[in-house]
Amino acid sequence: MTVLEAVNVVRHYPVGRKLLRAVDGVSFQLAAGRTLAVVGESGCGKSTLARLAALMEPPTAGKILVTGQPAEGPARRTLQLQNQMVFQNPYASLNPRRTIGEALIEPLTINRRGTRPERIADARQMLDRVGLRPEAFDRYPHQFSGGQRQRVAIARALMLRPAVVTADEPVSALDVSVQAQVLNLMRDLQDELGIAYLFISHDISVVRHMAQDVLVMYAGRPAEQGDADAVLNRPRHPYTRLLLASTPFVDPARRATTVAVRGEPPSPVDPIPGCAFTSRCPHVTEQCRTERPLLRLVDKQLVACHYAERIGLY
Ligand SMILES: Nc1ncnc2c1ncn2[C@@H]1O[C@H](COP(=O)(O)OP(=O)(O)OP(=O)(O)O)[C@@H](O)[C@H]1O
Numbered sequence: 001m002t003v004l005e006a007v008n009v010v011r012h013y014p015v016g017r018k019l020l021r022a023v024d025g026v027s028f029q030l031a032a033g034r035t036l037a038v039v040g041e042s043g044c045g046k047s048t049l050a051r052l053a054a055l056m057e058p059p060t061a062g063k064i065l066v067t068g069q070p071a072e073g074p075a076r077r078t079l080q081l082q083n084q085m086v087f088q089n090p091y092a093s094l095n096p097r098r099t100i101g102e103a104l105i106e107p108l109t110i111n112r113r114g115t116r117p118e119r120i121a122d123a124r125q126m127l128d129r130v131g132l133r134p135e136a137f138d139r140y141p142h143q144f145s146g147g148q149r150q151r152v153a154i155a156r157a158l159m160l161r162p163a164v165v166t167a168d169e170p171v172s173a174l175d176v177s178v179q180a181q182v183l184n185l186m187r188d189l190q191d192e193l194g195i196a197y198l199f200i201s202h203d204i205s206v207v208r209h210m211a212q213d214v215l216v217m218y219a220g221r222p223a224e225q226g227d228a229d230a231v232l233n234r235p236r237h238p239y240t241r242l243l244l245a246s247t248p249f250v251d252p253a254r255r256a257t258t259v260a261v262r263g264e265p266p267s268p269v270d271p272i273p274g275c276a277f278t279s280r281c282p283h284v285t286e287q288c289r290t291e292r293p294l295l296r297l298v299d300k301q302l303v304a305c306h307y308a309e310r311i312g313l314y
């Protein structure tokens, strides 16, 4: 069952007299119990796409469907409960003056779920599920480590039993040694509860560990998307190839945290007519400069490159 779907979503922000095209036509489907990773370098539109998907802001064009229903009009509010967000910095998303127990109970109280004793029991059970001790219930966020706080943030996101959790760089702020523990917890919870994850990351090794499907974004648009194995092991888009080549994944302790593809993406306020990757692509031709490549099926994945067939061959 598809629990989250984006249909050609666009998000433009007015900047002075121009429009900044943060997300410029992205579509995907995410099935229950699966993980779709969104990757790409800083500023490519990952967080904007996450906010659109989690119904935190409306798209300029296109639509989002949650559990098969279009997130429009009065339905938005109820569908929002089905897609909860986890952010990069768990400290910022927790109120320092509220105990962990209160933080977990709050979504239930706001949405009038259960009685007070039921809410408390539910919160205690969730604490246990995310691997925190019962004492955590009465403690405050500052009494926990970064990894523990992210466990709390995940627990809070799950209190309403959403079909989808959108996680925006959920482990990027954590020590490398703690990252794997939190990722494994997320996978265990997925198996146990059947949650789907929209998983935002710039770290390819994390994506390999988590996702069955991958969407590679470049300058607000999809460059390549599809089955994770196909995209990550047999990439067809020159940008994906560079992204993978610049990210060592053999030694997790020395994992690259930034992606180094030489050159700059085009300005998001001055779009160019052809392919957005022309300024950096080693294979660029005249056609690339004038004709925007459409996303099309090449082999097992969707690729937005005029030369995808050729590029896959060497
Ligand atoms: N509310 C906003 N108003 C104006 N511009 C915005 C807004 N939010 C994002 N942008 C712009 O949209 C583009 C995409 O930003 P976004 O935060 O989605 O990128 P990102 O891929 O998440 O980057 P990072 O990896 O650094 O988190 C950027 O050019 C950013 O400056």
Ligand SMILES: [Mg+2]
Residues within 6 Å of the ligand: 046, 047, 048
């Ligand atoms: Mg971001």
